[in-house]
Amino acid sequence: MVHYGHSNQLRQAKAMGDYLVVGVHTDEEIAKHKGPPVFTQAERYKMIRATKWVDEIVEGAPYVTTLETLDKYNCDFCVHGDDITLTVDGKDTYDEVKRMGRYRECKRTQGVSTTDLVGRMLLLTKSHNSNVVSRLYSSHTDNFGKGPKGHSPWTGVSQFLQTSQKIIQFASGKEPQPEDTIIYVAGAFDLFHIGHVDFLETVHKQAEKPYVIVGLHFDQEVNRYKGKNYPIMNIHERTLSVLACRYVSEVVIGAPYTVGKDLLDHFKVDLVCHGKTEVFPDTDGTDPYTEPRKRGIFRVLDSSNNLTTDDIVQRIIENRLQFEARNQKKEAKEMAVIEALKHKEDSLKTEAALVNN
Numbered sequence: 001m002v003h004y005g006h007s008n009q010l011r012q013a014k015a016m017g018d019y020l021v022v023g024v025h026t027d028e029e030i031a032k033h034k035g036p037p038v039f040t041q042a043e044r045y046k047m048i049r050a051t052k053w054v055d056e057i058v059e060g061a062p063y064v065t066t067l068e069t070l071d072k073y074n075c076d077f078c079v080h081g082d083d084i085t086l087t088v089d090g091k092d093t094y095d096e097v098k099r100m101g102r103y104r105e106c107k108r109t110q111g112v113s114t115t116d117l118v119g120r121m122l123l124l125t126k127s128h129n130s131n132v133v134s135r136l137y138s139s140h141t142d143n144f145g146k147g148p149k150g151h152s153p154w155t156g157v158s159q160f161l162q163t164s165q166k167i168i169q170f171a172s173g174k175e176p177q178p179e180d181t182i183i184y185v186a187g188a189f190d191l192f193h194i195g196h197v198d199f200l201e202t203v204h205k206q207a208e209k210p211y212v213i214v215g216l217h218f219d220q221e222v223n224r225y226k227g228k229n230y231p232i233m234n235i236h237e238r239t240l241s242v243l244a245c246r247y248v249s250e251v252v253i254g255a256p257y258t259v260g261k262d263l264l265d266h267f268k269v270d271l272v273c274h275g276k277t278e279v280f281p282d283t284d285g286t287d288p289y290t291e292p293r294k295r296g297i298f299r300v301l302d303s304s305n306n307l308t309t310d311d312i313v314q315r316i317i318e319n320r321l322q323f324e325a326r327n328q329k330k331e332a333k334e335m336a337v338i339e340a341l342k343h344k345e346d347s348l349k350t351e352a353a354l355v356n357n
Contacts, residue, residue, distance in 0.1 A: 001039055002039060002193075003112060003117060004192070004244060008109045008166075013104075014053040022051075023065070024048055024059060024061055025063055026041050033086075035322065038114065038118065041060075050197045050200075050201070050246055051245070052172075053244075058073060064091075066096050067102065076102070078094070079105070080106070082105050112237065118316055118323050120232050121312070122316060122323065160234065162239070167243070170239075171243055176211040176249070179209050180207075180211040181206070181208070182213065182268055183203055183206060183213065183270065183271045184259065184269045185199075185212070185272070186255050186257075186259060188216070188226065188231055189216060189238050190233055191232050191312050192242065195303075195305045196242075196245075199303040200247040201303070203301060214251050216253055216254065217257060219235050235254060257283075272292035272297055272298050273299050275300070275302075276300065276301075276302050
């Protein structure tokens with residue numbers, strides 16, 4: 001997958017240098033070393049290109065990073081998160097560059113991983129996790145608005161904790177200029193994927209100098225019109241996912257569902273766009289785009305990409321057994337490495353104690 005954890009890694013990597021080259025593996029390489037990929041290589045190439053800290057991508061980059069690869073693309077060093085990456089036979093994929101001092105590490109984003117997101121999607125097939133209303137008022141809920149252990153009652157299992165600092169790091173911080181065309185779009189943007197990227201790119205092309213504002217609905221609102229166990233990502237996760245996209249200038253966190261007069265006037269909106277997906281009525285049955293239609297600033301766009309969040313979830317469900325096996329295998333492999341490192345550390349401590357004695 002490509003998620004905000006990856007975007008945060010790319011942001012940190014870019015801060016370490018001047019020009020960021022991102023190597024993206026093929027489907028074949030990922031299937032060999034990690035299990036089936038969720039997004040295709042073509043989707044991943046385009047999504048990484050759309051991440052605002054990326055200067056260049058290398059398609060089909062080798063799974064094991066070598067000095068030869070770094071030199072080929074004129075890179076001084078490579079960057080990876082502080083999590084473990086192993087080949088199919090359990091070897092560190094960055095062993096060579098680490099030994100030669102051409103490796104840097106950045107902090108992994110706590111509370112999210114591909115394994116975690118796949119697990120969340122698999123929960124969509126569990127009956128105990130589908131009835132949001134009963135979970136809200138059940139005895140297992142700490143209080144209204146929080147699920148077990150403080151998790152969102154709508155996303156159920158998210159462990160991501162948002163901070164103002166993280167939003168500042170992801171946001172561009174640029175104010176709209178007088179010559180800019182203010183374009184507003186709204187939605188869930190759940191499990192941010194290539195369908196969203198293609199739509200936002202199409203929105204961005206609607207003006208010579210676009211300033212694209214994305215209104216993100218709260219989890220409760222998304223669940224109202226999407227149902228099931230949606231959204232899979234909570235409002236904070238969706239905020240970072242959208243902010244990482246180079247076609248977006250600003251995000252409204254918890255935007256009102258109806259795009260009314262106050263919102264349009266406050267942001268001085270010139271154009272309101274929506275994709276070809278269905279427009280659900282507001283709670284009172286009214287069209288949420290009545291005001292922009294009346295002003296003649298509403299535009300339906302066709303990005304020629306019909307991929308939806310439902311489609312992504314369906315990919316996971318269709319390959320459920322493979323993904324469950326992938327998650328278990330990855331966890332077992334990582335635990336084995338952690339145990340080996342712990343054993344090595346304990347041995348060094350024992351040796352040091354013997355020397356001191």
